[in-house]
Amino acid sequence: MNTLFINDSHLSLDKFATLCAQTLRKDDFPLARSADKNVLIYHREDLLAAAATDRQSLLCELHQALSAGPGVFVVQDLYSDVSVIDRSNSVFEDILVSEAANGGGGDHFAKAGSNGRIWNALQKVAERDADVFIEYYSNPLLALICEAWVGPGYEMTAQVNQVRPGGKAQQPHRDYHLGFQLNEVVARFPLPLQILSQYLTLQGAVAHSDMPPESGPTQLLPWSQQYAEGYLAWRDPRFIEFFQQHAIQLPLKKGDGLFFNPALFHAAGNNTTQDHVRTANLLQVSSAFGKTMERVNHVKVMEAIYPCLLNKALSGEQLQALVAASGEGYSFPTNLDTDPPLNGLVPKTQQQLLLEALQQRCSAEEFIRQLANHENKRKA
Template structure:
């Protein structure tokens, strides 16, 4: 068996089952108040008190919970000041109404328009109400949780998700980075890089409404992040069926926080209520390591190279090597309002745009126009 590059034929539901059937050893997590269905439950006040005594011990335990532990934990009372949560919720509703009126809306892992989604809620709230932003993110415990997984220097993005009455569940999935890529792309990454991917982001959700089970709180499969082939597996029917048979849900109260390893199989649930809107602020916290050492103006590079590239008769592999060196090869970060993932989970990359231009023999003027539009769509 190739242990560096995986393919779909090497995946095994039986092995996946062995991983997911682990039992939580709660004694290994002494700061937890308890556990429910293999999910660790922490009290915000207890974590704050423990951090005053030994901050590193808290950081260590939370990190272990997301790595060697079940991969998920709940913090009850993450927001004691519910006024800050409600104020942000009011702004969310304003944004949703404004964007619905302008025809916006899109989603990952669910049919567009079936639920409510705000992309880049962090910036949009800051622009509408600076005090609301400050009150919301002036939360040292949230900062400590972020640091426990991705270390200092992290960057937060936020996307609001509403599951409305009658709203259907998402398909089970893993999350950003590799969870957004097709299996063809995932298979090109060595397995150690696939494992590394989960250490580059933290997934969080702050409950902005009460979340009884019937309202569709996140479905979770504890320990599933430990299955190494999971980024290739989550789309396969056998693994989807396993998730649907074994996933668990926990009710949350307004102000609670749910945090999980992005490699954990998860999905928003069905909202079977007649009148309850389930609202969560989804936090995606990125490691500082996902950045280059130097800032390169790739637009200037491409505009300089394109005339020569059109004239050169390069072999395909030579051409692709030049494109890889000259253009950005990753879809993110982008503005998902103006650069949506149409036809898949990821928008067009700069490299794909350049390849299209060369294949279709665009003029220099047309390439300049399309490259400028590509830049414009990605700006926040």
């Protein structure tokens, strides 16, 4: 049987159910504090302590958790100081109000009206409040988690999702890349490419409000990312029914992070509260080798934050995390005639340019000039 180009006839609910029936062994993941409903629960302090002593083991364990493991983990206290979350929320409110006044955007997987959505929240926050952006994205633990799944040179994007009281659950689905494509498009990708695509993105959600069970935290189906044929399966009624019977939910506290393999079957839950707005900042982190879902204007992000950054005293790790979230970290694609590699094999990245400008204490005007020059060289 052809197993490279697959269609609906290759789907097996039995195989899917067998994969999803695995039981998590906490001992396989020594850095986790606990396991709850087959989800690993980590704590900020343990992960930072592990990073200081054995960074490679930490990266390895987190990667394994998302591939050979259940495909999802929680990091408690990803933001231990929630004041930055509160300040972000005020910026989100301003953006939501101004976008609603201009007609608002659409949402996928959910009925319009019950959700609030901010697309490209990364750039919008940088342009509205550089201080908040710098504090939020200079989180070294966030950078470690990203690197564990997609390696260095990743590109961060962020979308805010607000589910208001009465907001209905999403349909179960997989995420970007192939989770956004129709089945007939998915089927044209050879199965190894379908499997590969999960390694190109990390899905994260930072809780910007407490998320008690009744507010509808994300429904998750641990191990479901391991089902190779899953990109063709999530719209199938048999798989939807299985999801509805077996999906689990975990409450989160404001400042906690949830990270999962984009191939994991998941869906936002029902918000059955009268008055609790559930807000998450969804982080979609792209491998340097992938195409992001959103086009972020990193030049604008860096221009917006640079003057503020000149006056900040960040640790080396905080600065690395921030720079990784602000500029492009990969040299390609570029124009090799006009942007040749100078030392080594690869031309300078936006991130290197930003770091050098900070080290040399360049003025904002000078940095903006260098950025424009860098952009021009890279054009075809």
